[in-house]
Amino acid sequence: MATRKLFRQFWRPVSKLCTGELAATPIRRTIQTSAKHAHPFPGKEHIRPPPKRNGQILALTGGGVLTIILGSQLAYPSHEKSAPAPPPSHETTTNPRTLSEPETQPVLKEGIQYYRLDEIRSHDGASARPWVTRGTSVYDITDWIPAHPGGDVILRACGGSLDPYWDIFSIHKRKDVYEILEEYKIGEISPHDLVDGKLPAATVPDPFIADPERDPRLLTLTARPRNAETPSEGLSPFLTPTPLFYVRNHMWVPPVSADEHSLTITLPSGDEKTYTLEDLKSRFRTHTVTATLQCSGNRRADMTRAVPDKGTNGLQWEAGAISCAEWTGVKLRDVLADAGLDLASPGPDAKHAQFEGAEAYGASIPLSKVLDSQGDVLLAFGMNGAPLPADHGFPLRVIVPGNVAARSVKWLKKITVSDEESTTQWQRRDYKCFGPNVAKPDWSQAPSIQEMPVxxxxxxxxxxxxxxxxxxxxxxxxxxxxxxxxxxxxxxxxxxxxxxxxxxxxxxxxxxxxxxxxxxxxxxxxxxxxxxxxxxxxxxxxxxxxxxxxxxxxxxxxxxxxxxxxxxxxxxxxxxxxxxxxxxx
Amino acid sequence: MATRKLFRQFWRPVSKLCTGELAATPIRRTIQTSAKHAHPFPGKEHIRPPPKRNGQILALTGGGVLTIILGSQLAYPSHEKSAPAPPPSHETTTNPRTLSEPETQPVLKEGIQYYRLDEIRSHDGASARPWVTRGTSVYDITDWIPAHPGGDVILRACGGSLDPYWDIFSIHKRKDVYEILEEYKIGEISPHDLVDGKLPAATVPDPFIADPERDPRLLTLTARPRNAETPSEGLSPFLTPTPLFYVRNHMWVPPVSADEHSLTITLPSGDEKTYTLEDLKSRFRTHTVTATLQCSGNRRADMTRAVPDKGTNGLQWEAGAISCAEWTGVKLRDVLADAGLDLASPGPDAKHAQFEGAEAYGASIPLSKVLDSQGDVLLAFGMNGAPLPADHGFPLRVIVPGNVAARSVKWLKKITVSDEESTTQWQRRDYKCFGPNVAKPDWSQAPSIQEMPVxxxxxxxxxxxxxxxxxxxxxxxxxxxxxxxxxxxxxxxxxxxxxxxxxxxxxxxxxxxxxxxxxxxxxxxxxxxxxxxxxxxxxxxxxxxxxxxxxxxxxxxxxxxxxxxxxxxxxxxxxxxxxxxxxxx
Incomplete structure (x- = not known):
């Protein structure tokens, strides 16, 4: 099957909790797509073509991956002024329910479309036309989704308010982003659903709703997303008690059902194979591996104190962003072989194993680590003799022993064997090191952190x-x-x-x-x-x-x-x- | 096949050129032996039983490896005074030729057996009863050889004088060693063969006779054995020109014939298989690997200058005990598989690959390095596109990329897959590191150097x-x-x-x-x-x-x-x- 590489613009979506530079600049990434997948959103083939700018095409292709060609000088995809898009069509435009409910008498201004919350909720990420709200405004972002630099994590917010997500992905709080969003505005939230002109807190979705209770002994650095280090008492045993295992979440804990969860593996040939958790458990030999996981930022606070005039960017961990556990699962190399990869001769396009989590996080490791019969890369479903807890990737996490924990992607839902590293910021930017003189790193000039120093x-x-x-x-x-x-x-x-x-x-x-x-x-x-x-x-x-x-x-x-x-x-x-x-x- | 572990006492045989501590103390080592090999010296089954002391047996076993049980308190194997050994038997005792040659008239003392040099030469390492001389004395060391702590390198001296070897292995120049040797004395060199009461220099064998000419640009630290570093001009190219590749010899360059050279592989099962050079070249796929080799002592002079009050033991290399070459050969894992090792499941006794060179040097690496499909351990016969030169292991050298060069054994003649490391001093002692406070290391407490730091x-x-x-x-x-x-x-x-x-x-x-x-x-x-x-x-x-x-x-x-x-x-x-x-x- 023919594959094509397209360029895609993307942003570093995470707040200063997770990234080093708030004044982030966009970088380009290439994504491999497969022509056999006609459209990323089945059933929505008739959406508006992506806009053009500076003579370059925002190309929409498929394969379950959003792919766009953008000029590298573009800070953000914009919209062609000379060819205004047709007005968005909405099922309810002609008869908004906000006007048909007489029992309350809010102030309704003429010429404004009003929408009730229950209708907005029906336009969620699974619907044919996903909507979002921001403040009291309503947006039909159906046509924007394919161009969203952050990928389909945006679907998570659809049917509700963007605001709690933009509080996390604060990079969005910029004038040019606001302007783009305004182009998709279709109306306002009905005053019937507002209290003092605002959405009541109870109606705003909480991205962290699936986050579990944590042991209060954990030393919490940030609550949302939860980042917490292991206290001294947890660092004493060889195997860290699971409730005291340090927590490093880049976003929320995604709600995942073990019964419904599946892992899809895509090979360079384009071949895909999907495994349920039961498939993995029943069809492959189970292994248990003891592995210490450590955040690349462990002991960062030491460095900050040592160089106070410069400081450092990132969570100020002391020495507890490290823990050790026994992980039980199946070997990724066995599963890749089952999926059709020739382990002895995987081919020139098989250089990296890219992992995607259910919440939006992604990273990759060199495929050689997976192929190494002594590499012990696991698809783990167990931790310290029990099922993985929610904070550590329930129901499935890839464990990459010996590598920085950032590669052991939690809530694992997808693996892509590729000729390139994962295109996420966590692979291409944040988890790298530069010389002590480097203020403005050229991210391409350093390898992503894999194995860690002593x-x-x-x-x-x-x-x-x-x-x-x-x-x-x-x-x-x-x-x-x-x-x-x-x-x-x-x-x-x-x-x-x-x-x-x-x-x-x-x-x-x-x-x-x-x-x-x-x-x-x-x-x-x-x-x-x-x-x-x-x-x-x-x-x-x-x-x-x-x-x-x-x-x-x-x-x-x-x-x-x-x-x-x-x-x-x-x-x-x-x-x-x-x-x-x-x-x- | 059942295997047994026996303890063997051994000494660090090499002079201060090669070792750190002249006042060496003996350590114990275990050797795996195989019962199927009846005797290390075929045809010499009727030698005197090894002596006893302190109730412990010097046990002679086989497998091509000398094995002795010694009490750990013994500084050197000694001999039981209460049960004197029977006098050694010599073919020539009854009619020494020295008495039958009337053409010269040296002073012959009564009661002393005299031997001519040509007879002594016939008692070489391949003979049934090997002899050596020291000064003008003659010794039949047949019964001592199995107990020799340094292994069968002693055979190299047989048929001639020990003196040039003891000049290298200066650890022998001790009263207790002299005393042991005297027990094997059978007579004197005939005065017919002496000049001014000494052996003429021309009749003393030169262990370094096979050492090649070296490029005069090499920076020589010691001439015998030759240790020389690469000059600046040789460190500039990516591939070091072969004549400028640094030379690190622990002993002499052994005379080896490519036609006659063979490699014997012994597996834990006791199975042996021998390969000629032609076998290796014709029966296995050839690979070329680029590998930098570095001595563990590279830049030692830096450390010595930095800590002048303590100094360091060893050759004072500057930064030129390192070079890079392309090595061509066959993968050791392929040959081990051919020899009968199950690469996927080599068994619990297959933990180390021990290497022996033709001159007496030996070392080992973890078998996992060999089994690793990305480990690239080669049996090399080529260097920079030409046959290996004499200084770098002609005709066969194991190349262990990524490990200290001391494991890339030259003039390779034997590989033993074992459950333990090589028992040589170069594995168990010299090539280790200890804390900066350690003056008297417990050698067993540190791992042998394999991979090197940045x-x-x-x-x-x-x-x-x-x-x-x-x-x-x-x-x-x-x-x-x-x-x-x-x-x-x-x-x-x-x-x-x-x-x-x-x-x-x-x-x-x-x-x-x-x-x-x-x-x-x-x-x-x-x-x-x-x-x-x-x-x-x-x-x-x-x-x-x-x-x-x-x-x-x-x-x-x-x-x-x-x-x-x-x-x-x-x-x-x-x-x-x-x-x-x-x-x-």
């Missing part, structure tokens, strides 16, 4: 009530399944070092995908106090840099210099509750 | 005769096939950094087994001068430590801190000829 942290300080030795403990971890072979501790600012005791935890898997716990006793310095430093070495004998002079980067990623904690009066692990056995991180 | 170096400074910018260039490399993604350069002691230009060299292979060349222009500081610093980052975003505070180790291994070179008056890369385009390293 790191370590002090997570707890315990002082026996009777005095004596102070017990210091923590973790060390390296990417790529490289085992930690040594942890060095210094109490004299790095002049001399001693080796910490390494715990002998054994995980499951082809390589050491898990962290190493360590502990060390230091003399009680009493009133004097001092700083304890830790650094780790992995089996490749890579080690951590001493400070942030050489690794500072604007995004604050991969903050892995020697970790130091003050012990003595006022002691405590930063970001937590302090020492004496309760130090959070 | 490093970089400045190799050339070029100043245009007309003034202006100064061109600085060098290499960056990381182990495990991890590509170098960024090289940072600083001219203000690391306060600020800029990115060097990376050369776009593309090698051959499943991963980036090759170095990355880089260049950078700095202002000509004229009379002021200053230091240029370089550091690299690999695709796992590991980077180099700033200095040696945290990575110093007694062996001086993996010296990979930021590399600095003085530019300006008196400029030059240390260890070489200096700047202005001719800086050697």
């Amino acid at each position: 790191t370590s942290a002090i997570t707890r300080i315990q002082r026996p009530s009777s005095g004596g030795k102070v017990n210091v403990e923590g973790y060390a971890y390296s990417g790529g399944g490289r085992e930690i072979v040594r942890v060095d501790v210094s109490i004299d600012a790095g002049k001399t070092w001693a080796q910490a005791e390494l715990m002998g935890d054994e995980g499951k898997g082809s390589k050491s995908w898990w962290w190493k716990r360590w502990r060390f006793e230091i003399p009680d310095e009493g009133d004097r106090g001092g700083e304890v430093l830790v650094k780790a070495t992995d089996e490749s004998y890579n080690t951590q840099p001493e400070d942030y002079r050489g690794i500072w980067n604007q995004r604050g990623n991969l903050s892995c210099a020697w970790h130091g904690v003050h012990v003595g009066p006022g002691e405590g692990v930063k970001g937590g509750k302090g020492g004496d056995g309760g130090g959070g991180v | 490093t970089s170096a400045i190799t050339r400074i070029q100043r245009p005769s007309s003034g202006g910018k100064v061109n600085v260039e060098g290499y960056a490399y990381s182990g495990g096939g991890r590509e170098i993604v960024r090289v940072d350069v600083s001219i203000d002691a690391g306060k600020t950094w800029a990115q060097a230009e990376l050369m776009g060299d593309e090698g051959k292979g499943s991963k980036s087994w090759w170095w990355k060349r880089w260049r950078f222009e700095i202002p000509d500081e004229g009379d002021r001068g200053g230091e240029v610093l370089v550091k690299a980052t690999d695709e796992s975003y590991n980077t180099q430590p700033e200095d040696y505070r945290g990575i110093w180790n007694q062996r001086g291994n993996l010296s990979c801190a930021w590399h600095g070179v003085h530019v300006g008056p008196g400029e030059g890369v240390k260890g070489g000829k200096g700047g202005d385009g001719g800086g050697g390293v």
